[in-house]
Amino acid sequence: MKAIMVGFGQVGRSLRTLLQGRAKELGVEVEIEAVVTRRGIMIGDGEEFRKTRDGTAMDALNLIGPDLVIDVSSANYQTGEPSLSLYIEALRRGVHVVTSNKAPLALKFWEIMDTSRRHGGKLGFQATVMSGVPSVNLIRVMPGLKITRIRGILNGTTNYILSKMYQGLSYEEALKEAQELGYAESNPEHDVNGFDAAAKLVILANYGLGSRANINSVHFKGIKELSQERIIALKRQGKKVKLVAEAYGNSLTVEPREIGPEDPLYNIDGVTNALHISSDVQEITVIGPGAGPLNAAFGVFSDIVLMSKGLY
Amino acid sequence: MKAIMVGFGQVGRSLRTLLQGRAKELGVEVEIEAVVTRRGIMIGDGEEFRKTRDGTAMDALNLIGPDLVIDVSSANYQTGEPSLSLYIEALRRGVHVVTSNKAPLALKFWEIMDTSRRHGGKLGFQATVMSGVPSVNLIRVMPGLKITRIRGILNGTTNYILSKMYQGLSYEEALKEAQELGYAESNPEHDVNGFDAAAKLVILANYGLGSRANINSVHFKGIKELSQERIIALKRQGKKVKLVAEAYGNSLTVEPREIGPEDPLYNIDGVTNALHISSDVQEITVIGPGAGPLNAAFGVFSDIVLMSKGLY
Numbered sequence: 001m002k003a004i005m006v007g008f009g010q011v012g013r014s015l016r017t018l019l020q021g022r023a024k025e026l027g028v029e030v031e032i033e034a035v036v037t038r039r040g041i042m043i044g045d046g047e048e049f050r051k052t053r054d055g056t057a058m059d060a061l062n063l064i065g066p067d068l069v070i071d072v073s074s075a076n077y078q079t080g081e082p083s084l085s086l087y088i089e090a091l092r093r094g095v096h097v098v099t100s101n102k103a104p105l106a107l108k109f110w111e112i113m114d115t116s117r118r119h120g121g122k123l124g125f126q127a128t129v130m131s132g133v134p135s136v137n138l139i140r141v142m143p144g145l146k147i148t149r150i151r152g153i154l155n156g157t158t159n160y161i162l163s164k165m166y167q168g169l170s171y172e173e174a175l176k177e178a179q180e181l182g183y184a185e186s187n188p189e190h191d192v193n194g195f196d197a198a199a200k201l202v203i204l205a206n207y208g209l210g211s212r213a214n215i216n217s218v219h220f221k222g223i224k225e226l227s228q229e230r231i232i233a234l235k236r237q238g239k240k241v242k243l244v245a246e247a248y249g250n251s252l253t254v255e256p257r258e259i260g261p262e263d264p265l266y267n268i269d270g271v272t273n274a275l276h277i278s279s280d281v282q283e284i285t286v287i288g289p290g291a292g293p294l295n296a297a298f299g300v301f302s303d304i305v306l307m308s309k310g311l312y
Numbered sequence: 313m314k315a316i317m318v319g320f321g322q323v324g325r326s327l328r329t330l331l332q333g334r335a336k337e338l339g340v341e342v343e344i345e346a347v348v349t350r351r352g353i354m355i356g357d358g359e360e361f362r363k364t365r366d367g368t369a370m371d372a373l374n375l376i377g378p379d380l381v382i383d384v385s386s387a388n389y390q391t392g393e394p395s396l397s398l399y400i401e402a403l404r405r406g407v408h409v410v411t412s413n414k415a416p417l418a419l420k421f422w423e424i425m426d427t428s429r430r431h432g433g434k435l436g437f438q439a440t441v442m443s444g445v446p447s448v449n450l451i452r453v454m455p456g457l458k459i460t461r462i463r464g465i466l467n468g469t470t471n472y473i474l475s476k477m478y479q480g481l482s483y484e485e486a487l488k489e490a491q492e493l494g495y496a497e498s499n500p501e502h503d504v505n506g507f508d509a510a511a512k513l514v515i516l517a518n519y520g521l522g523s524r525a526n527i528n529s530v531h532f533k534g535i536k537e538l539s540q541e542r543i544i545a546l547k548r549q550g551k552k553v554k555l556v557a558e559a560y561g562n563s564l565t566v567e568p569r570e571i572g573p574e575d576p577l578y579n580i581d582g583v584t585n586a587l588h589i590s591s592d593v594q595e596i597t598v599i600g601p602g603a604g605p606l607n608a609a610f611g612v613f614s615d616i617v618l619m620s621k622g623l624y
Contacts, residue, residue, distance in 0.1 A: 022456040126453075133596050134446070137453040141438075141446050143617040144334040145610070264599070267579055281610045284445050287576070288596035298457070298593045305455040310622025 001308060002066045004034045006057045006083065007073030008049045011100055011127075014297035015072060016045070023301070028308045030068065034060045037073075057086045061095070068096045068307075072300060075103035077190075077199070077215065087112050091121035098303045100127035100296045106199035106215045109206040124303025129154065129200040130273050132298035133288030139208045139277070140311070147208045149278040150247045154200040156271035156290045157184045157191035158223050158243045162256075163269040165231045166240060171224070183271050183291075193222035194254040197245045201254060205247035208277070213252055220254035234258055240266055313620060314378045316346045318369045318395065319385030320361045323412055323439075326609035327384060328357070335613070340620045342380065346372045349385075369398045373407070380408045380619075384612060387415035389502075389511070389527065399424050403433035410615045412439035412608045418511035418527045421518040436615025441466065441512040442585050444610030445600030451520045451589070452623070459520045461590040462559045466512040468583035468602045469496045469503035470535050470555045474568075475581040477543045478552060483536070495583050495603075505534035506566040509557045513566060517559035520589070525564055532566035546570055552578055 005012055012035070019030050032045040040051040041060050061069065069090045071083050084104040087097050092115060099105075104112060105125055116123040129135040139147070153159050160183050164174035175192070178184035190196045198218040205211040223243055231241050242265050244257040259266050264285045268274040273290030277283065289295050317324055324347070331342050344357040352363040353372050373381065381402045383395050396416040399409050404427060411417075416424060417437055428435040441447040451459070465471050472495050476486035487504070490496035502508045510530040517523040535555055543553055554577050556569040571578050576597045580586040585602030589595065601607050 018456070026456050132454070132594055134450055134453050138446055138450065138598075141449040141453055141618060141623075142444070142610075142614055143621075144330070144338055144613060282444050282601050282607055284598065284600035286450075286596065286598045289594050295594055298454075301456060302454055306453060306623070309455075311453075311618070 001030045001068050002033050002064065003030050003068040003070055004036065004057070004060045004064050004066045005032050005070040005072065006036045006086065007071065007101075008035050008037050009072065009074070010293035011072040011296045011300070014294045015070070015300050018297055018301040019304075023305065026305055028305050030304060033064045033066060036060045057082055058089065061086065061090060066095060068098065068304070070300060070304070071097065071099035071101045072296070073101055075101055075199075077103050077106065077195075080104040080107040084108060084112075087123075088115050091115045091123065092119045094120045096122045096124070096307055098124035098300055098307065100300050102128045102199045102203065106202045109203065109214065110212060113206075122307055124300075124307050125203065126303050127296050127299030128203050130275065130288065130290045131292060131295035132302065133273065133286060133290065133295070135204065135275050135286065136207055137302065137306070138275070138286055139204070146280040147277055148248070148280065150201070150204050150208050150275070151265070151278075152245050152275040153242055153265055153268050153273055154245045154275070154290065155191055155194075155197040155243060156273055157188060158194075158197070159268065159273070160184075160271045161192070162223060162226075162231070162241055162243065165226070165228050166235055168228070168232070170228050171226065192224055194220035194243060197243060197254045198252070201245040201247055201252055204275075205252055209247055211247065211250070211252070218252040218254060221256065223256055226256055242266075242268070313342045313380050314345050314376065315342050315380040315382055316348060316369070316372045316376050316378045317344050317382040317384065318348045318398065319383065319413075320347050320349050321384065321386070322605035323384040323608045323612070326606045327382070327612050330609055330613040331616075335617065338617055340617050342616060345376045345378060348372045369394055370401065373398065373402060378407060380410065380616070382612060382616070383409065383411035383413045384608070385413055387413055387511075389415050389418065389507075392416040392419040396420060396424070399435075400427050403427040403435065404431045406432045408434045408436070408619055410436035410612055410619065412612050414440045414511045414515065418514045421515065421526065422524060425518075434619055436612075436619050437515065438615050439608050439611030440515050442587065442600065442602045443604060443607035444614065445585065445598060445602065445607070447516065447587050447598065448519055449614065449618070450587070450598055451516070458592040459589055460560070460592065462513070462516050462520050462587070463577070463590075464557050464587035465554055465577055465580050465585055466557045466587070466602065467503055467506075467509040467555060468585055469500060470506075470509070471580065471585070472496075472583045473504070474535060474538075474543070474553055474555065477538070477540050478547055480540075480544070482540050483538065504536055506532035506555060509555060509566045510564070513557040513559055513564055516587075517564055521559055523559065523562070523564070530564040530566060533568065535568055538568055554578075554580070
């Protein structure tokens with residue numbers, strides 16, 4: 001498969017390694033024919049980005065005519081661009097798209113999905129939720145399941161902060177520690193205000209529940225107003241506060257919830273994520289690391305391999 | 313797809329319902345053209361088994377020439393027959409096999425798998441481990457993952473008994489309760505001696521770790537020798553006893569283990585099953601109901617749909 005890759009940060013670099021090593025072991029050949037960043041286009045592949053020419057991802061799509069577009073660029077929640085237009089155009093041409101970028105799907109899920117279904121370009125987006133831990137692809141291997149509720153801890157940064165506050169740190173101390181460990185960005189706004197979890201919830205709700213939702217459909221509230229005193233008082237009652245993302249019927253919410261030990265999310269601590277799916281047949285929970293460059297790269301990688309084998 | 317179905321118990325009946333209802337919603341057409349039980353062959357399909365003629369599953373394979381063999385018959389751990397020969401012959405002819413029957417795979421995993429790979433008949437066996445909760449198929453959607461350890465609670469009956477003993481019941485009382493609730497069979501030997509979990513472990517180890525194992529490779533020990541006193545004494549130390557199935561390197565074991573709250577299996581109580589997978593990229597846990605006719609039927613159903621869409 002001839003691919004172009006948009007974005008060349010840590011996820012992209014980890015993905016290159018996976019594609020050069022274990023893709024071949026699996027009998028899957030993916031050649032990266034161009035890499036696109038904000039700086040321009042690099043024709044060919046390489047360990048470091050070296051601009052060959054000016055141009056956008058759309059220019060690279062036209063220039064290379066790839067079988068596959070890989071998007072590991074960072075999210076633009078204002079418009080979803082330039083990724084959104086790229087996906088639509090690629091899918092229309094029957095070119096497959098695999099992405100770890102949540103923004104286009106959190107904004108225009110059905111526009112992208114319907115384009116894929118109509119024109120035959122396939123769409124892989126496992127890595128947008130819980131990185132390499134099957135979430136989207138867990139739902140994918142349970143076809144026909146009537147999912148009634150999706151509930152989870154979908155943001156590792158806030159869960160880490162809440163776990164540390166439970167141990168006695170203040171919000172500021174916990175955030176600082178998370179930043180030092182690389183679990184939180186220097187501007188953690190999208191994590192701590194619930195936005196990141198909301199974007200992931202939109203993707204899961206659309207895909208799993210058939211919602212017609214976008215990021216504006218979610219009532220989200222973050223963890224900044226939580227006092228350490230309240231968390232410690234709840235601890236004495238045997239409870240924890242978790243930033244719970246929930247899709248149920250038409251309601252999509254992300255908010256701090258007080259939960260007890262009977263809740264499958266109670267024991268999910270630190271940067272770990274968890275997803276609880278209720279359905280007409282079974283209730284299942286999947287738990288694992290929700291972030292990390294290699295983890296996200298593995299999510300993208302698994303989509304590429306499964307797609308090349310015919311799933312989707 | 314033209315199918316023959318071997319076995320017509322509760323799993324088979326639930327599967328019929330799924331195939332008649334939601335398969336069509338998914339655009340998958342499966343026609344059951346014959347049902348085979350120990351009593352003989354029923355040509356066609358029906359709510360009740362009515363023998364049309366004498367014959368075996370192999371006779372039905374020859375008679376119908378199906379695209380798909382569905383095996384929901386009960387396990388014969390002595391020889392794996394008649395299912396084992398049926399799979400080999402079907403796969404050789406390029407006929408797909410989807411099964412909830414553990415025995416053939418626990419005895420001759422690689423003989424079956426290699427036949428599938430060589431001749432193009434595909435093999436679905438999600439339902440052999442944890443019924444409809446993705447276990448085999450969870451591994452399937454993480455291609456290229458280097459799994460280093462598989463560890464789980466794979467038998468609901470024993471986990472139910474141990475959970476009840478933890479609450480204060482004796483082994484006999486807990487077993488009786490499990491039998492009354494339909495969680496344990498009248499002859500619970502294969503559950504309580506660890507054999508059932510061992511068979512599932514063999515399947516996961518072969519598929520996930522690339523082991524060359526069969527049921528004789530497992531060192532297994534059940535829960536019958538556990539005293540309630542010991543379980544209660546451990547409870548005071550904050551520990552639980554769980555029947556843990558573990559594949560690590562060349563070692564496959566099923567045995568009661570004392571585990572603490574830091575263990576992802578600690579909170580798995582009642583008939584619930586859990587699977588913990590360690591790998592070079594991520595540690596993940598999946599939790600859900602491991603048994604039940606509808607659950608097993610859903611596992612078979614999901615394999616049929618995914619196979620018809622091109623996965624495997």
